[in-house]
Structure formats: structure tokens, C-alpha cells
Amino acid sequence: MLPIYLFRQEKERVIEGLRKKNFKDLDLVEKIISVDEQRRQVQVESDTLAATINTASKKIGQLMAQGQKAEADLHKAEVSQSKEKAKEQVQRLNELEAELNDLIVRLPNLPHASVPVGKTPEENEIVRSGGQRPDLSAQKKAHWDLAAQYELIDFELGNKITGSGFPVYTGRGARLQRALISYFLDYNTQAGYKEFYPPYMVNETTAYGTGQLPDKEGQMYHVAADGFYLIPTAEVPVTNVYRDVIIAEADLPVKMTAYSPCFRREAGSYGKDVRGLNRVHQFDKVEIVQLVHPEQSYAVLEQMVLHVEQLLQSLGLEYRILRLCGGDMSFTSALTYDFEVYSAAQERWLEVSSVSNFENFQTNRMKIRFRDGSGKTQLVHSLNGSSLALPRIMACLLENHQTPGGIKIPAALQPYFGADAIA
RNA sequence: GGUGAGGUGGGUGAGUGGCCGAAACCAACAGUUUGCUAAACUGUCGUACGUUUAACCGCGUACCGCGGGUUCGAAUCCCGCCCUCACCGCCA
Incomplete structure (x- = not known):
């Protein structure tokens, strides 16, 4: 399968190559680029949220060690809330990754410059x-x-x-x-x-x-x-x-x-x-x-x-x-x-x-x-x-x-x- | 087919809830030393995605066979699956 960076950096070359290979569904290229963008956006959100949960969890550990149970419980409630949202985001991310993969897998390899144009x-x-x-x-x-x-x-x-x-x-x-x-x-x-x-x-x-x-x-x-x-x-x-x-x-x-x-x-x-x-x-x-x-x-x-x-x-x-x-x-x-x-x-x-x-x-x-x-x-x-x-x-x-x-x-x-x- | 043990970084192998992306050793790489080689010493030493960048650096996230679950927090606890090894049975 084609590496994703090709779509970001050399979109025109991809389209031209697919055409030469007599591949019909050229709209896939735009679709792939758009799904890839969505995926990255969701990953940024998801990673950020995971980071706050991780730091909060560490904080709880420290508070517990110091015996400040009430304070710790406060944070626990917070984390519990974020966790649900985080779960949704991870799921969404997985969906996007799967979708992206399904799309890319459908595209054939790009032909070398020396490949003759032709169909039969x-x-x-x-x-x-x-x-x-x-x-x-x-x-x-x-x-x-x-x-x-x-x-x-x-x-x-x-x-x-x-x-x-x-x-x-x-x-x-x-x-x-x-x-x-x-x-x-x-x-x-x-x-x-x-x-x-x-x-x-x-x-x-x-x-x-x-x-x-x-x-x-x-x-x-x-x-x-x-x-x-x-x-x-x-x-x-x-x-x-x-x-x-x-x-x-x-x-x-x-x-x-x-x-x-x-x-x-x-x-x-x-x-x-x-x-x-x-x-x-x-x-x-x-x-x-x-x-x-x-x-x-x-x-x-x-x-x-x-x-x-x-x-x-x-x-x-x-x-x-x-x-x-x-x-x-x-x-x-x-x-x-x-x-x-x-x-x-x-x-x-x-x-x-x-x-x-x-x-x-x-x-x-x-x-x-x-x-x-x-x-x-x-x-x-x-x-x-x-x-x-x-x-x-x-x-x-x-x-x-x-x-x-x-x-x-x-x-x-x-x-x-x-x-x-x-x- | 049956019974038992086990899957952790390139390898061996430690790690039973937070200080663990992970000790130690070996291998590898770079350097110092050395007439050369070896030895010794010092350092580096997983991957992917994202972010940033001209590019590095950095930062974030994920990954300890795979997938779920419990928990504020999982390599570590629970469930399911896959695989490997050993022994027994069967057999080329």
C-alpha cells in the first residue's frame, strides 16, 4: 500500500500515476487526504486529553501517599468524567484509522516513469x-x-x-x-x-x-x-x-x-x-x-x-x-x-x-x-x-x-x- | 487429542498496582587508551503516530503476545483468544 506521506506531499504525482495505471476512482485521493486530516485532528484532541488524565492520576497518587484522601477524591471525580470522553475519542480515532486504511488499500501502486501508457x-x-x-x-x-x-x-x-x-x-x-x-x-x-x-x-x-x-x-x-x-x-x-x-x-x-x-x-x-x-x-x-x-x-x-x-x-x-x-x-x-x-x-x-x-x-x-x-x-x-x-x-x-x-x-x-x- | 509451563526491548532476563518505556548482563554503535589486534574504561543504544521544525532537538500519546474488563492509575489483577515449549497419546 502507498505510504500516507505521498498523499500529503505529492498529491499530483499520485493522481497522475493512478491515471496511467488506468485506475478509475480518482476521488479516493481527496477522500484519503480529508480522512487523514480528520484523523490527525482527533489524535491531537485525544492525546491532549490523555495527557491531562495522566498527570491528574499521578497527582492522586501523590495525594494518597500524603494521606490527603479528600483532596484525592476530588480529582478522582474529575478524571472519571474525562475518561468517558477520552474513550469516545479513542474509538473515533480507531474508526478513522480503519477507514483510512480501507481507502488506501484500494489504491494500486504507482507506475514508474518508463511504464508505457496503455490499457491492453x-x-x-x-x-x-x-x-x-x-x-x-x-x-x-x-x-x-x-x-x-x-x-x-x-x-x-x-x-x-x-x-x-x-x-x-x-x-x-x-x-x-x-x-x-x-x-x-x-x-x-x-x-x-x-x-x-x-x-x-x-x-x-x-x-x-x-x-x-x-x-x-x-x-x-x-x-x-x-x-x-x-x-x-x-x-x-x-x-x-x-x-x-x-x-x-x-x-x-x-x-x-x-x-x-x-x-x-x-x-x-x-x-x-x-x-x-x-x-x-x-x-x-x-x-x-x-x-x-x-x-x-x-x-x-x-x-x-x-x-x-x-x-x-x-x-x-x-x-x-x-x-x-x-x-x-x-x-x-x-x-x-x-x-x-x-x-x-x-x-x-x-x-x-x-x-x-x-x-x-x-x-x-x-x-x-x-x-x-x-x-x-x-x-x-x-x-x-x-x-x-x-x-x-x-x-x-x-x-x-x-x-x-x-x-x-x-x-x-x-x-x-x-x-x-x-x- | 490430553496435561503442564510460559509469552517483557536485538538476545538472556528482572519486574505482583503509582517513583516502569521498563533493572542488570550480553550484543551492537561511538569515543578514550593502545605500535596493531584484543582487553579495559566512558557514553549511546526500542518502535509508531502526532506536534513543532528547513531539518534535527524537544514535547505529547500509544505499545511488555492479541482483544476486552476492574481501577483515579495496569507489564503487574480479572476474562476471552492466539502462539511457543515440555511430557503423554497417535502417527510419517
Whole structure:
């Protein structure tokens, strides 16, 4: 959520940013400013009254100690009266604070200056592309056909055991999953990311911290009996590692990576583009997260993009990098780069990674701070990205590296997979 | 699931109604001393909101797991909840 000082000091910038993000309800900004003013006014009154009660109470204590009971009783009566009023004010203050919070939480993050203006995915900006489009003139099968042919993934079995969107990987398909996870994690730890193996269920506070709650409640699986949520991405538990922590400036940047399965209900997205591995309810992903000094976050974002790009290159896949336009960005992001890989058999681009700078939008909520040179606490900036999401990578590996004689495995993966082809 | 113990500042831990935002020790930071390091000594050392300010300082308020209650006054007493630890039971 946006820090309140932005509204007081940079109202115009807030409005301009919201507009770029295609946010409609701009009246909220004025409402927030007005509620904030009320809140401060009430706090001044409330604090003043509390101060007089506190001094009076101390006075009573002294009088009692001196045995001046009658005098003390006089003050007691006074305090009793003020107390009721004080209670009302505290209640009013709490109401205003809650109202303010409810309002601010509804506003998305402000986009960075480099974010293109636009409303739809068509208006995203292609930053660059790379890799080679394969020649599939000899054979061009979609990944679900290849998966069936080599018995790598059993979608029907997933239906039987759980339901649609829960594929079962078998044999060399399962092995390839494991190989990808290990490869990605090793690649990240070699770049200095500390590996985490987080819980796959989180409590409400944690889900709130990264912004899944209160809005995206319907997107997560909920374990009602215990009040837990299945994580939609490792970003949720991993970023929350530092919730309520003041990090020493010398310890920045904090670099973390984690593999986890991701659970997404994908409510409302049935029917379209869901064939095979294109969209599933449970999938695997390796995530990278960084907590950095505010002045460094955009340089770090570029580093992370390069990091993911090189990983993609090592898999021999054709890719392109998009800078998302204001209307297509996520609620929490200030700048997002999407990575898409070309699915040669389906002849379409599939998103396999999304790398974002959230600035202090997440850390404001989670109170992740550092102490700067002058001893003051400041919010750090948080960033994250996928490196990478497995199902679509798997789909593109199968499709793009297929030959009539089998599926070639990229050299970087071979040590993990234990063979150079699936034949 | 059962029984018991407990949640206090970065850590250990004292504090059973006012002199407590909180002792002491450790850690950390700054300085003195020192050929360097270490040791010793001195000092600083929670967070948030508000107020004021160019900014600091200062001042006010709140916070001793969370939420209520009693009282003029609560870390301290009462009630509810959450969590942690130990042991037993069950189990991978």
C-alpha cells in the first residue's frame, strides 16, 4: 500500500500515476487526504486529553501517599468524567484509522516513469527478443501430444485423482521436472541468492503482507479448518521472512530464492487457453526475491531481468521481453517485465516469467525497513521474479526441441536429467 | 487429542498496582587508551503516530503476545483468544 506521506506531499504525482495505471476512482485521493486530516485532528484532541488524565492520576497518587484522601477524591471525580470522553475519542480515532486504511488499500501502486501508457496487453512494449525459432517442418506436434507419446504427463490421471488442472508427471516427465527445479535453484544460488524451502500454506497475516488479501481471496485455495491459504507463489512466504524486520543497511541487498508448488484456483478462466500445460491449478516455480536499498532498486531490476534472460538462453528457447503498459500491470507493481517464450507448435507466446519492482508498496504493508546513515528507519524496496515457471517451459522444451527421432534436451539440463534426449 | 509451563526491548532476563518505556548482563554503535589486534574504561543504544521544525532537538500519546474488563492509575489483577515449549497419546 502507498505510504500516507505521498498523499500529503505529492498529491499530483499520485493522481497522475493512478491515471496511467488506468485506475478509475480518482476521488479516493481527496477522500484519503480529508480522512487523514480528520484523523490527525482527533489524535491531537485525544492525546491532549490523555495527557491531562495522566498527570491528574499521578497527582492522586501523590495525594494518597500524603494521606490527603479528600483532596484525592476530588480529582478522582474529575478524571472519571474525562475518561468517558477520552474513550469516545479513542474509538473515533480507531474508526478513522480503519477507514483510512480501507481507502488506501484500494489504491494500486504507482507506475514508474518508463511504464508505457496503455490499457491492453497489445500496448505492452517489446524491449528485446532473442533465441532461435526452431524448424518444425519435419514434425510439429503440440506438447500434449508429445507428452502422451512419450508418457511424460498424464492429464486424465490427474482428473481421476484430483480434478482438471492437476496434471500427473510420470517417468521421464517427472524426472524432467526435478531436473528443471534443481537446475534453476543451482543457477540462482550461484548468483548469490540464498535458498529457502518455505511452507506451502500460510496464515492470513502473511497472505495480507504480500497483497493476496484482502482482494484476491478467491484466487487462493483456503484451508478453512485451520485458516490457512495454499500459496499461489513462493513470493508470499519468502517475502514475509522479513516482515516486521529492521534490516541492517550493511545486510542489503537481501537475495532469496525458493522452489515451491503454486496453487491457483484460476476462477473464471475456464474454457480458453487451458489445454495441456497452458493453465493449471497446481504448478511448480522457482522464485527469486530481493530486498534492496531504495536507490538501487531499478538497477537491481535490470540485473534480475538479465539473470532470467540468460537462464532462458541456456535452454535454447526463443523469447521476448515485454515492458508492461500501465493497464496490464499488476496491482502491486511499479514496473514489470514479462518474459514470453514462443511455443512453436501452438504458434503463440506463453508467459514464463514476470519480474517486477514493487518499490515500497509491499514493504510498507509488511514494515520491512532498514536504518539509514542518519539512524532513521526507511522502507526497503522489494522485487521478485520467476526463474522460472515450469509448465510452460516444459511445454516449449517439448515442442521446440522435438524431432521425429525424439526430444532433444539442452546441454545445460543434461547433467540434471541424465540423458541428452527423450526418445 | 490430553496435561503442564510460559509469552517483557536485538538476545538472556528482572519486574505482583503509582517513583516502569521498563533493572542488570550480553550484543551492537561511538569515543578514550593502545605500535596493531584484543582487553579495559566512558557514553549511546526500542518502535509508531502526532506536534513543532528547513531539518534535527524537544514535547505529547500509544505499545511488555492479541482483544476486552476492574481501577483515579495496569507489564503487574480479572476474562476471552492466539502462539511457543515440555511430557503423554497417535502417527510419517
